[in-house]
Amino acid sequence: MDTNRKAPIGRPRGFDVDEALERAVVVFWERGYEGASLTDLTDAMGITRTSMYAAFGNKEELFRKALERYTEGPAAYGARALEEPTSEAVATALLNGSVRAATRPGFPAGCLGVQGSLAAGDPGRAARDALIDWRNVGWSRLDERFQRAVDEGDLPPHADAGVLARYVMTVANGIAVQAASGATREQLQPVADAALRNWPPV
Amino acid sequence: MDTNRKAPIGRPRGFDVDEALERAVVVFWERGYEGASLTDLTDAMGITRTSMYAAFGNKEELFRKALERYTEGPAAYGARALEEPTSEAVATALLNGSVRAATRPGFPAGCLGVQGSLAAGDPGRAARDALIDWRNVGWSRLDERFQRAVDEGDLPPHADAGVLARYVMTVANGIAVQAASGATREQLQPVADAALRNWPPV
DNA sequence: GAACTTTCGTACCGAACGGTACCGAAAGCG
DNA sequence: CGCTTTCGGTACCGTTCGGTACGAAAGTTC
Numbered sequence: 001m002d003t004n005r006k007a008p009i010g011r012p013r014g015f016d017v018d019e020a021l022e023r024a025v026v027v028f029w030e031r032g033y034e035g036a037s038l039t040d041l042t043d044a045m046g047i048t049r050t051s052m053y054a055a056f057g058n059k060e061e062l063f064r065k066a067l068e069r070y071t072e073g074p075a076a077y078g079a080r081a082l083e084e085p086t087s088e089a090v091a092t093a094l095l096n097g098s099v100r101a102a103t104r105p106g107f108p109a110g111c112l113g114v115q116g117s118l119a120a121g122d123p124g125r126a127a128r129d130a131l132i133d134w135r136n137v138g139w140s141r142l143d144e145r146f147q148r149a150v151d152e153g154d155l156p157p158h159a160d161a162g163v164l165a166r167y168v169m170t171v172a173n174g175i176a177v178q179a180a181s182g183a184t185r186e187q188l189q190p191v192a193d194a195a196l197r198n199w200p201p202v
Numbered sequence: 203m204d205t206n207r208k209a210p211i212g213r214p215r216g217f218d219v220d221e222a223l224e225r226a227v228v229v230f231w232e233r234g235y236e237g238a239s240l241t242d243l244t245d246a247m248g249i250t251r252t253s254m255y256a257a258f259g260n261k262e263e264l265f266r267k268a269l270e271r272y273t274e275g276p277a278a279y280g281a282r283a284l285e286e287p288t289s290e291a292v293a294t295a296l297l298n299g300s301v302r303a304a305t306r307p308g309f310p311a312g313c314l315g316v317q318g319s320l321a322a323g324d325p326g327r328a329a330r331d332a333l334i335d336w337r338n339v340g341w342s343r344l345d346e347r348f349q350r351a352v353d354e355g356d357l358p359p360h361a362d363a364g365v366l367a368r369y370v371m372t373v374a375n376g377i378a379v380q381a382a383s384g385a386t387r388e389q390l391q392p393v394a395d396a397a398l399r400n401w402p403p404v
Numbered sequence: 405g406a407a408c409t410t411t412c413g414t415a416c417c418g419a420a421c422g423g424t425a426c427c428g429a430a431a432g433c434g
Numbered sequence: 435c436g437c438t439t440t441c442g443g444t445a446c447c448g449t450t451c452g453g454t455a456c457g458a459a460a461g462t463t464c
Contacts, residue, residue: 008409008410008461008462009410009461010408010409011410011460011462012410012411012461012462013412014412029321030321031321031322032320032321034234035236035321035322035323038451038452038453039451049452050411050413050414050454051413054412058452059453108321110321114320115321116321118320118379119231119237120234120237121234121236121238121239124237132382132383135379136383136384162389163389163392163396164396166385166390166392167393167396167397169376169380170376170377170379170380171372171376173375173380174371174372174379175376177316177320177337177372177375177376178375181334182334183368188368188372191365191369194365194366194403195373195397197400197404198400198403201397201399202399210432211431211438211439212438212440213440213441213442214430214432216430239420239421239422240421240422249442250442251422251424252424252441252442252444253441253442253443255423261422325421406464408463408464409462410460410461410462411460411461412457412458412459413456413458414456414457414458416453417454419451420451421448421449422448423448425444425446426444427444428442428444429441429442430440430441431438431440431441432437432438432439433437433439434436434438
């Protein structure tokens, strides 16, 4: 049944898809969807246009796959934070992770999920909407997690999980903007600490 | 000395510069610098390309002038907030104003100073850098204001004005991102309230 | 080996980009 | 009335955009 697992017919691909995708993540992260041209992307990926189209479809799908990759890679702190035992630990892990990811040496400053495309013309609307979804899914997961904390008694019964989740996401998004403006890790960590003092901000 | 104040020689301009600039502000606000084409801009401004170039120089200078206009118009709450008597009133006015401006009906959601250009390719670098300056000037003004509050005893002597200013700017930037993601005024005002509870977050 | 399937590199497509040359039109000046 | 000066509209510039046609190259299967 599993004959030729490693040798599909036809000429084999001459590059590593995952590695090429990681290179594309960096370009989108640094220049945004509209600012990243196909030439920028394929140069960084080390492949030709035709190879990119054959492997990923088109620029829009490449962006979607790059966003998935980003979520599992540089932004994986988000999913990990949700597994912390208390709401305070969740919020702390999320904001500390956001500071670290937005100021990691060797990577663009900021967050792909924010600066990939906030405002766009017609050709970039699909990418912008994909990022809006991405951010709203993040809020939704955090909302559910905080609602669970309310049910468990970890947060006071009158706490509004939705507002708390939006508060944390707002600070995380702001940290990304600040990092894109040149703020350093040393400047942003105290901001995350300040946002987490007196948790929850009932 | 002031002869012909109102009638310079040559054919007079057939449109109102300020009104055209306000239309351009909305286009940049909605589509970002790179997403706003000259056709988008001149169509909205109701003038031709040549008139735009004669009046404003080029796309980059038009963006700079639009940003000035935005600062004096929709973002004027920032300068007003600095005149509040206490640091808490300053922070409150700034965040409440940011919520209102980012969700004003009839205008694009979010903040031109954030979504105008966060990440950009080579042709948009100048606009991106102009916005980085714009945001950093905002932080600097707030830093000075909070430092004054420390000197006046309105903030405790050990308070770090720079951190407090960055905290407020971070929340304001996050509010802008949230608004661009579709968050409503009713959803964002409680976030601003939460950020201001227990002021200052020593 | 031959036949087949897929990838890769080049060279190109039409469209849109920011920006400009040119010329007629409209005003103040003598 | 010329004359000068500036504005406004058209038509165009070279470049870059995202996307593709096509043939050569590189593998597997017979």
